[in-house]
Amino acid sequence: MDKHIVDPADNHAYASVFQGTGIEDFKICIRHHLMSFQGRDPDRAGDQDVYRALSYALRDVLMxxxxxxxxxxxxxxxxxxxxLSLEFLVGRSLGTAILNMGLMDEVTQAIEQLGYDLEELRDCEEDAALGNGGLGRLASCFMDSIATMKIPAYGYGIRYDFGLFNQRIVDGYQVETPDSWLRLGSPWMYERTSFMYPVQFYGHVTATTDKLGNYRARWVDTEIVMAMACDMLVPGFNNDHVINMRLWRAKASRELDLRYFNVGDYISAVESKVLSExxxxxxxxxxxxxxxxxxxxKQQYFFVAATFQDILRRYRKDNDTFDDFPNQVAVQLNDTHPAIAIPELMRLLLDIEGLGWEQAWNICVNTFAYTNHTLMPEALETWPVDMLGRVLPRHLEIIYEINRRFLEEVANLYPGNTRKIQEMSLIEEGSVRRxxxxxxxxxxxxxxNGVAALHSELLKTNLFRHFHEMWPDKINSKTNGITPRRWLLKCNQGLAGLIGDKIGFDWVVDLDKLRGLESYCDDPVFHQQWQxxxxxxxxxxxxxxxATCAVDVDPGSLFDIQVKRIHEYKRQLLNVLHAIDFYHRIITHRDEPVTPRTIIFAGKAAPSYWKAKLIIKLINSVGDVVNNDPRVGDRLKVVFIPNYSVSLAERIIPAADLSEQISTAGTEASGTGNMKFALNGALTIGTLDGANIEIREEVGAENIFIFGMTAEEAEYEKKCKSRKPWQIYEANPAVRQIIDAIGGGAFSNGDTELFRPLVNDLLSENDPYLLLLDLESYLDCQRLVGQTYVDKAIWTRRSILNVARMGKFSSDRTIKEYAEQIWGLKLER
Structure with a gap:
């Protein structure tokens, strides 16, 4: 790996990788693309035109x-x-391409000389809507690290025409509109019409025997959808190494449905083709x-089936047999979404290649690795047997045979243990078999693998305990990480430049180098620069x-930020309860000094998740009251920034003073937002959940704000209910005032029913997220946060140390562990 890192603030420090191309040549290339690709007069081109031409010019180099x-x-x-991942939330590509290829000098000067502003051009790009949250952002970080570490790898997924949705806030409510990110096309996407594979659905299975008398199956009378490859290129940082994500787009097959065509119903014949897409x-x-x-x-099987045809095409170039397949191919399943790949590879090896079961199964097991991303049993993916059998009949047969052989093994190891057999079976019995x-x-x-130390341990002792007992070496931990290229160097150029001035820029590919900042943590001049x-x-x-919320906030106030998917277990509601408590303290103790605070939320709720959407409404309703109360002034603001995205996160995260990571202990697998905030100098307030535990270990307990129950204590309370929410409500006047304000209509124009479902949940002893049980500790911790923030020297010192000690949380470290411990690769030293 190239260890020579340059200062992004120094326009002359970037060595051109345009191989001798000067600024004038770059301008010529842009003008050429304006005319030949876009049919535009360069003298009349607008920002969108020039953005696309610049993107095409950079894509030429990438290709x-x-x-x-x-x-x-x-x-x-x-x-x-x-x-293999169903999500890759890459955000915008232009800035990353410029940065990673070392072309900041050439691009900036060429664009300025053409009369345009680079930042305005970057804002022309739509976020690539290929994911909806942390899973996709993690996958994108991994792609960046894989390219930077020169690992021979590919990302595979789906090229979605529409993303999750665009979010608007209307009267405090989330309103969804289509996220048509490709309406103008994408200059970063290559459509590979030469790579088209048929994907089968439905039909039925017929049994035959081969010449040796072995059972063979044929999947026949299927519906065919074509998968067309679309490539997005991923450049490594300053190393001339470029890999690709191959995303599949559904295309109708050439054939019309003759059932309709032959009777003259041409419209239905065409509609059948269109529906397949x-x-x-x-x-x-x-x-x-x-x-x-x-x-x-169908989405999951579609991208898996196309991917394995592509993998086999590549493998067969140099191999006549499958004996060496696991030594040439490693497949990582990012969550269970691609897990149908296991019976798919078995189908290909058995039915197409003619291998025997034992050989095929050995190849499968040694090829696949699985990353789990959840601790909640209800979040583990299952499919109705009837549905899977109808859509993928041959795969259900293979799953049944896998299960039969596996349960025989379980029964031999644990004779008479029917409960273990029931819990480990691939088939969940019930009114609907799944x-x-x-x-x-x-x-x-x-x-x-789990994705944080606590998560992995809980997989072994709780969620997958039977499997761990059977295979004690199979479950391991790979703590998530983030790419420092996007999440510090790109998104926070001011801080990256300041750090580089003090310790150089080697940290960009070796994040442990940030430890060099520790020697400046008490330097008052450096403190001032940091602030x-x-x-x-x-x-x-x-x-x-x-601009987006029509609320003026004080940049001198404490920016207290929680941005992530809106979900009950992430406990945005707990944060709102603190905001209400803060508001009550201001209006009831008018003369008591408080540390001014701006509480900022952003995130999307799933369209059908009505309770999460009600939490969004409550956040906005509290903001409406607080922000318009003259008694409050600038001491407190509550805002919800709409339409959270990667590009918006790049602007929010560098501004945070306090990072809210407050999920119920034992529910968050890892989190990566916590890492991004800490890397940008925010202090964390959080529970001992997910990667928060490891962040505390790295940054020091004195440099993080921890509150609430541990995972063990939370599990105990869920089972034993030794503390009841209503008892806390009765005993604590501040808690009672908060709940009564919500239930009494203080934030709903007197409507006592609007937020009643949330109040009922808070007071229920069956609240699975234990909000009131953690609320008192959280409020106390928030008061400590406010007191600490007043002392700028202490706060800044802690902020510096958070950044300095984030080396462990680079996705480069994570990928190195995957490569050496799971994928069997030897990396360059």
């Missing part, structure tokens, strides 16, 4: 480097890694109706808040 990278893979006969139309359709469930299942995809992924993989950078970031965010 040249991608071709060279691929040739090195083939020449070196390298083992390939295939990262819906598979890649929308990200994650709602699964609360059967049609949505079936479409999600296939347990997590169990399938565990049985069919040689490695199962100046933070203030500028807060001013930028304040302008965004004014």
């Amino acid at each position: 040249e480097k991608w071709i060279k990278t691929q040739k090195t893979f083939y020449a070196g006969k390298m083992k390939r890694v295939y990262y 819906t598979i890649s139309k929308v990200l994650y359709p709602s699964d609360d109706i059967s049609e949505g469930q079936e479409l999600r299942l 296939v347990r995809m997590a169990n399938l992924a565990i049985v069919g993989s040689h490695s199962v 100046t950078v933070k203030l500028e970031n807060k001013k930028r965010l304040a302008r965004i808040i004014t």
